[in-house]
Amino acid sequence: MPPAPLTPQVPRAYVDVHIIQTVPPANMNRDDQGNPKDAVFGGVRRSRVSSQAWKRATRLHHAESRPVEDHATRTRAVAAALAERLRVLPGVPDEESAARLATALLAPLGIKAGKKEGDTAYLFFYGQRQLDRLVALIAERVPELLALGDKALTETVAGLGVQEVFRTGHPLDVALFGRMVADLASLRVDAATQVAHALSTHAVDLEFDYFTAVDDETHRKNETGAGMIGHIGFNSATLYRYATVGLHQLRHNLSLGREEGAAWPATIAGVRDFVTSFARSVPAGYGNSFAHRTLPSLVAVVVRTDQPVNLVSAFEAPVVSGEQSIAATSAARLADEHAKVAGLWGEPAPYEGVVHAFDPDDAAGKAVEKAFGPGQSFRALLAGLEAHLESAYRTGAV
Structure with missing residues (x-):
């Protein structure tokens, strides 16, 4: 028997995660030519990191803090x-x-x-x-x-x-990311999470690092010539990253085979773990060559009851260098787009929270806090999200 479908009576709720993150020269996710993946958006070439790459990075980060028996x-x-x-x-x-x-x-x-x-x-x-x-x-x-x-x-x-x-x-990984089994529909698990391809908020050019590797023995003998010659494609970018978690689907996936009353605590813990690992993870491609691990400049979490909303339209016109950093301009653009969507569609979000690295007295900081609320620590953001979900559950909103 296939798993029971979600009924229309189940309240829908989504946790949207918006991230602005600047990455130095890197090749986190390469194409079939070995170069960083890219895409044309808004008429210009952008840096791109595939959703698959960041999903895997998220899974690996999550596994680091969990016992082996909880792994997938x-x-x-x-x-x-x-x-x-x-x-x-x-x-x-x-x-x-x-x-x-x-x-x-x-x-x-x-x-x-x-x-x-x-x-x-x-x-x-x-x-x-x-x-x-x-x-x-x-x-x-x-x-x-x-x-x-x-x-x-x-x-x-x-x-x-x-x-x-x-x-x-x-396990949480299967409940979040789903499972497709072509031969047997009853084993299919509908994913509770959607992850967008990360895109740079600005135009990006592909660059190449020409390198030579020295043969130590040849060098010791004072002989000339390199032991190896090659090149690696790379770029640097400020990325907009987006993912959404369907609370109703995650709760459904985690309820199967669990005692009644255990699914909701597992759902809240799962959302916290996903937001944590999605925000802190970075695909490891060529990590030893570029040491490109950074933390986001902004993480905004929005709980919605209408539908998930990707705000990439904020960057259709590419950001250009100006008086403030590309990250700051991108954060302000994101905040303005969020406010615009709420105004045009009339769907206020029940919960909004943000962590950002911008001066709250500067233009970017003011725009971010006007749209998403006061800045806070990442730990406080997670605690506030959990408290909201608990309250919404008790009132039957989710």
């Missing part, structure tokens, strides 16, 4: 990972027996096999606890199952509820 894994080699767990069970004599059990356990999922033996045809996204629950289904029956022929083993395992294991108890 996206891989073709789910059978090998399962066999590794099964191998340590009492009664499993060897790797071949573990692989046989793993194949039988995964058969009810109906996922097509990949070209490499033991692999699935595409990446499968699952939680470590889900794999542990799968192992627990047969932990007490290993000798009995191994004594069966292949057909009988597959038929016996098919009645153990394998699909239910992967339909419930989702």
Whole structure:
């Protein structure tokens, strides 16, 4: 049975995250030529970092602060990972027996096999606890199952509820980013999060770093010539980044297989973790060459009950250098666009909060605080967001 769809009675609410972040020379996300990805927007070439790259960076940042059992894994080699767990069970004599059990356990999922033996045809996204629950289904029956022929083993395992294991108890990563399984719609998890491609707020030119690497032994012998010659494409940019979390979808995804009353606390914690990791993460491409990790100049969080709103239209006309920094001009543009959207569409946001690095007495700081409220620390922003969501939940607004 596929997961139950959301009913029309579920209140809709969205947490929009807007970020202005300046990055020095970098190649965080390269194209098929090895150069930084870009895009034309507003008639000029912009620096671009794909949503996939920042989603992965967000996931990796989140994993750093969580125990391994709460991690999620996206891989073709789910059978090998399962066999590794099964191998340590009492009664499993060897790797071949573990692989046989793993194949039988995964058969009810109906996922097509990949070209490499033991692999699935595409990446499968699952939680470590889900794999542990799968192992627990047969932990007490290993000798009995191994004594069966292949057909009988597959038929016996098919009645153990394998699909239910992967339909419930989702880790936060799967609940946020979703799972697509082409062969079996019942295993699909609709993503609660949408992440936009990050775009520079201004025009950007591609530059190249020509480098040579010295061969230490050649240098020691006073011989001339480089050990290696090459070049790396790079650019530097002030980026506008945007993501949104559908609270209703996240709550639904986290409710599956959890005790009643546990889904909402998990939802609030999940939103906090996502906002934290999305704001603090940076794709690591060529990180050793450019050391490009920075923190945002602005993080604005807006809770909406109408629809998600990407404010990239603020930068259709590219920002140009002027009396204030590109980051400051970009922040002021973003604030003005947010206020304009609220005025034109008449949809006031129930909650707005902002962290910014601009002087509140300067033009950029005044514009930001007029649109999003007083500046605060990132910790205070998260606490205020949690308090608003708790209050909205108690009143039935979300």
